[in-house]
Structure formats: C-alpha cells, structure tokens
Amino acid sequence: MNKVFLIGRIVRKPEESLVGKEQIELCKFTLAVNRKFNREETDFLPIICWRNIAVNVAKFCDKGSKVAVSGSIQTRDYEAQDGTKRYITEIVADEVQFLDSRKSEDAEDPQKEYKQQSLAELYMKPLPLEEEDLPF
Secondary structure, three states: OOOEEEEEEEOOOOEEEEEOOOOEEEEEEEEEEEOOOOOOOEEEEEEEEEHHHHHHHHHHOOOOOEEEEEEEEEEEEEEOOOOOEEEEEEEEEEEEEEOOOOHHHHHHOOOHHHHOOOHHHHHOOOOOOOHHHOOO
8 A cells, every 4th residue: 555644834836837748737846744753853755746736736835835645655766967867756646635725815814813813812801900990
C-alpha cells in the first residue's frame, strides 16, 4: 500500500504549467511539514498534482497557505546537465484540501478581525468602575 497524508504550509507560490501534446495541467509546490514530536524540525516535501487539482491549487493557494494533501509517493530518476544520474522522491497528490481562507479575502475585509470575535468578547468586557460606583 502506498498512501500518504500530510498537513503543512506551502513554501512558495505553486508553479503551474501545461504538459504534453494534450496540454494537461500540472502544478508543483513544496510543502513544509513539522515533525510530530519535534516542532523545531521541518520536512520540505515536493508535491505534484494534475488536472483540476492543479488548476485549483494554482488559483486558490499561495505562499503560506495551509493545506492537507493525500496521495502516493513516487520516485524517478533523470540525468543532470553534468551527466550524473539524479533521483527524486515526490508526492503525487490525489486530493488537496484548503485549510485556511484566501489571503485576498482577508485583505478585502478590514472588519474581519471584529467579525471573528465572539459575542462574549464583544459584550462581556468588564466595565471600568470607580469605588463610588459600587452598590456595596
């Protein structure tokens, strides 16, 4: 079984391109994933996605976007310009879920910080009272 589930943040803006004669959409990005037991260690994993997933990631995600990725691990090799053989391990995404809102929406709504406060935060703030205002 070859299945991987990751949650992390996108390191830089996803790169979108068209591949092959059919011009199939491809999107590549790097996902920063913290290790479970040590928050100071982070793995940077290359992710690739195809077709509609690629279009949506390129359209709705940016540097710093938090996403969940499920997919499979694949390895491949290629010959570098200097003639040496190089190996790559990457995750091919079957599904990408967006875990935070678009940054452009945040910028468009200056009242967002007030809308996110709960009613208790807005209406249950203690009033500044003087000693003479107390009934006892």
